[in-house]
Amino acid sequence: MAIRVYNTLTRRQEEFVPREPGRVSIYVCGLTPYDHAHLGHLRPAVVWQTIRNYLEYKGFQVTLVQNFTDIDDKIIDRAHQTGMSAEQLARTFIQDYLNALDRMGLQFADRYPRVTRHISRVIAMVEELVRKGHAYVVDGNVYFDVTTFAPYGKLSGQRAEELEAGARVEVDERKRHAGDFALWKAAKPGEPSWDSPWGPGRPGWHIECSAMSLDYLGFGFDFHGGGSDLIFPHHENEIAQSEAYEGREGFVRYWLHNGLINVRAEKMSKSLGNFTTAREILSRYPGTLVKFYLLSTHYRSPLEFTPSSLDEVRPGWQRLNQAFERLSAFAPCLVGLGRQPAERWLEDALPAGWQGEDEAERRALAAVRTVRDAFEEAMDDDFNTARALGVVFELVRDVNPLLERTAPPGGCEAGAPSQLVLAAAYALMRSFAMGILGVIAAGADTAAGRQAGPAAAGREQLVDALVELILDLRKKARGERRYAEADEMRRALEQLGFVVEDTPSGVRWRLREAAGKPGA
Known part of the structure; x- marks a missing residue:
């Protein structure tokens, strides 16, 4: 079955066809590092790690890039408050985020570009947009003229003629149109700045992601990810400036947006101060439990977070981990498994014609034979991790009666059929629940998680x-x-x-x- 994804650009599910056969390119908008990372930052990291895991399981070679906006008004303001330089402040909170990923057991992106390392690329793009008539210069600032890009609004539905200053659009009376946005900002006294053809200044928010994604992935890359709050204006403006710069459509093939984490119906954010830091959460809960919580809801759906949210899902996470720990006792039975699917290995390992002696054996055997198709069907449906977790729970439910009565093997050279079935169930859980979803704690962490x-x-x-x-x-x-x-x-x-x-x-x-x- 082909992977189908919900493309925000077309507002429908589409079959995923990569730009290059066998290769997938992904750009995910990262955080602005002016404060500690919080749960809202962990959600896209977990979502895209899981998507990457599944794509690699399906045989794709994946390149994932996530940026850091390491120069921004908020960083400058916070640096002034703390007495740190903007660079030092950004570096401190970038490290805080990467430490959180480490503690979550998440694989890092292939590249973490920072806008301050790509200023020359930004300036080159802005120069070309000015040359083509898509941008204009006012007092050392450079603005993109949205009226020169006819398809403006195709991602968000926000048309240029309907935009009003102040409605998520920066207010500046020097702009020709309320919806025009800054590509380059003239430096104010005491701010970090870089030389440019328009005088000292720094990049606008939107242009940096265009510059870095095009630099690392090229035009027409496969997936662009980020929170749903970035659809407008950030991603809308990325499309406008990138396609105007290239002179053609197709900047990104598929736009995927994760839902926000809310606290009392408001977005969890640093600016509102209603966030729980990743460091605080990970000091109280295992990373695999946090992943379990985040993946228990489809990535496009919002999540309402309360102080008890993780405790409420802990029993389900424990059931999976306890079942996996008990099934791991049958791992020695997986003689000759190699790289083949566990259910295929099982058909060769079982006695010829064996279909189970009673209901418990027949039910477990049927579950092992069908779980892969059910899991893939869930993940192929717009990476539906909530449904995929349900498939794993069904596997545990169906093998549990056999697991309850079957003693762990002393040796499996001539393993009993029931032991072989449980060994296959273990291998499938290891592949799906641990390898792709990442919700199983490894080794001693399992017991530690139960006692947390x-x-x-x-x-x-x-x-x-x-x-x-x-x-x-x-x-x-x-x-x-x-x-x-x-x-x-x-x-x-x-x-x-x-x-x-x-x-x-x-x-x-x-x-x-x-x-x-x-x-x-």
């Missing part, structure tokens, strides 16, 4: 605080050129099981067991 409560959360918070304290002391030692002492602190942390990485964005750390992507 106030006491465990307190211990995790204490560990976080102590590690951060040691890293602050190490940073101070390095600043004072006490390098031997700083190295000893790092070695001590690594002996305790922490991975410490010095990166261009600053120091990152994680538990060694949390590294890497869940196995497929």
Whole structure:
């Protein structure tokens, strides 16, 4: 069955056909790093990691790019408030976000471009838009003229002639039209700036994503993702400036937008101050539980978050993890599985003609034989993870009666048919629930997740605080050129099981067991 996706541009489901056979290109709008990452930032990360996992499972080679808007009015304002430079502030909160992904067990994007590293590309695009008559210069600012792009509004339905200043459109009386938007902003005193043909300034919000996506993925790439709040004006303006720059349509093939996480019917956001930081959530709950919560609803649907949301879904997550842990005892029976589907291996491993001796065996065998088609049907339907999780729960339900009465094998060279069926069920859960959805905790994390409560959360918070304290002391030692002492602190942390990485964005750390992507 072909993958079908809901394309915001056409407002209907369409069959996914990649630009290049066997390859998929994805650009996802990232965060503006002026405060700690929150649950709303984790949702697109989880959604696109899961989509990537499924596409790779289907045999595609995937390239995923997610940007950081590391220069922006909010970053500049916050930097002034804190006494930090805009670059230092952005670097601090970029690291905070990447640390959250690490703790979630999420694979990083292939590229994390930052707009401040692509200024020359932005200037070149703006120059070309001015040359083609799509943009004009006023007092060192450059604006895109929406009236020169006839299809403006095709993504959002917002027509240029209907736009009013102030309705999610920046107010500036120097603009020719209320809907015109800034491609380049003239520098104000004390702001970071770059030289340009129009004087010192910095990029507008929208042009940066066009510049970076075209730079890394080229025109006509496959998927562009982001929250539904970005449809207008951000993504609408991306289309206008990109297609005007190229002189042709087809900037992006499929636009996918995830629903927002709301708190008391308002979008969870840093500007409203109604957010729960990712760091706080991950100090209290396992990353796989957070993924389970986010994937339990279709990605396009909004999520209403309350303080009890994760506790409410914990019992279901525990059932899956406990079933997987019990089924893992039958893993030694998977002799000769290799890369073939588990259900195909099972047909060869079972005695010829065996169809089950009773209802429990027949029901489990039928579930193993049909789960792959049901799972793929759910994921092929616009990446419906909620339905896919339901398929995994049905597998657990159907094999559980057999699991309850079957003793784990002492050896499987001549395994009983029931043990082979349970081994196949384990392999399928490992592929779908762990490898694609990523909701199964690995090894000892399973037991830890079951016990996570106030006491465990307190211990995790204490560990976080102590590690951060040691890293602050190490940073101070390095600043004072006490390098031997700083190295000893790092070695001590690594002996305790922490991975410490010095990166261009600053120091990152994680538990060694949390590294890497869940196995497929």
